[in-house]
Amino acid sequence: MHEAFYGDSRKLLIKYCAFLLSSIALPFALNRVHKFDTTREFYIASAVGISLLSFIAIIFLANMLFAHPPQQNAHRNLLRSPA
Numbered sequence: 001m002h003e004a005f006y007g008d009s010r011k012l013l014i015k016y017c018a019f020l021l022s023s024i025a026l027p028f029a030l031n032r033v034h035k036f037d038t039t040r041e042f043y044i045a046s047a048v049g050i051s052l053l054s055f056i057a058i059i060f061l062a063n064m065l066f067a068h069p070p071q072q073n074a075h076r077n078l079l080r081s082p083a
Contacts, residue, residue: 014066018058026051 029050033043 010066014059014062018055018062021058022051022054025054029054 026047030043030047033046033050038046
């Protein structure tokens with residue numbers, strides 16, 4: 001529970017933005033599911049599945065986009081002596 005509120009600020013930003021974006025996208029996706037006259041159980045199951053998949057996809061994409069560059073190369077450049 002501590003990590004959910006007091007973790008790394010970059011990771012927290014990604015998590016909460018993913019939650020916000022997935023909650024915004026969910027009504028649009030459910031509207032399309034509802035147009036097919038599905039059963040209530042399928043509607044609920046698709047809501048859970050869509051929200052989980054969109055949350056995971058957004059977190060995955062955000063981690064790929066905002067990943068830090070490798071720190072080893074920067075450290076090696078600092079250790080080189082000027083020629």
